Amino acid sequence: MKNFKSIALALVVVLSTLSVTAQTKKIDASKSTINWTGKKVTGQHEGAINLKDGALVFKGKKLIGGTFNVDMNSIVVTDLKAGQGKEKLEGHLKADDFFGTDKFATATLVFKKLVTKAPNVYTVTGDLTIKGITKPVTFDLTTTATTASTNVKIDRTKYDIKYGSGSFFESLGNKAINDDFDLAVALKF
Numbered sequence: 496m497k498n499f500k501s502i503a504l505a506l507v508v509v510l511s512t513l514s515v516t517a518q519t520k521k522i523d524a525s526k527s528t529i530n531w532t533g534k535k536v537t538g539q540h541e542g543a544i545n546l547k548d549g550a551l552v553f554k555g556k557k558l559i560g561g562t563f564n565v566d567m568n569s570i571v572v573t574d575l576k577a578g579q580g581k582e583k584l585e586g587h588l589k590a591d592d593f594f595g596t597d598k599f600a601t602a603t604l605v606f607k608k609l610v611t612k613a614p615n616v617y618t619v620t621g622d623l624t625i626k627g628i629t630k631p632v633t634f635d636l637t638t639t640a641t642t643a644s645t646n647v648k649i650d651r652t653k654y655d656i657k658y659g660s661g662s663f664f665e666s667l668g669n670k671a672i673n674d675d676f677d678l679a680v681a682l683k684f
Contacts, residue, residue: 522549526683545569561606625654
């Protein structure tokens, strides 16, 4: 009987350990979206960019990690129509004075620190790499059983994207472009 209790206790410990090990949930890139908004003195532009791949890591129901790769060549403008400046702006965004996608085809984000803010809401600090430059970024991420979402503000000048920045160039007047751009991210896994 003593051996049976020992075996039963060992089985409970093993099963408990299995239920709290980390689980990686692969992001479905085809069902996930990243929409961007860039503002300037005279208005704004909007668009989208595709996630190449990514994963969130959970321990039980708690988020403990994440990694993502973004296809920078997929950047598109959605507020302009073909023949009305869409192609020109998309080409400029891919050029060296913006994202330099010929040299830097992928941007990455690696979660470094997660703090639970509320049930299923985390304050994430991660390393964001754009144009080969890595800087920390902090944002709140909300999760469900099959989704995650966030809105992130990125200072493009930290990644050597200074074109049209009033912080670096004087006398831009109404041609100045805000240093920050916004990302609305909706992930499905």
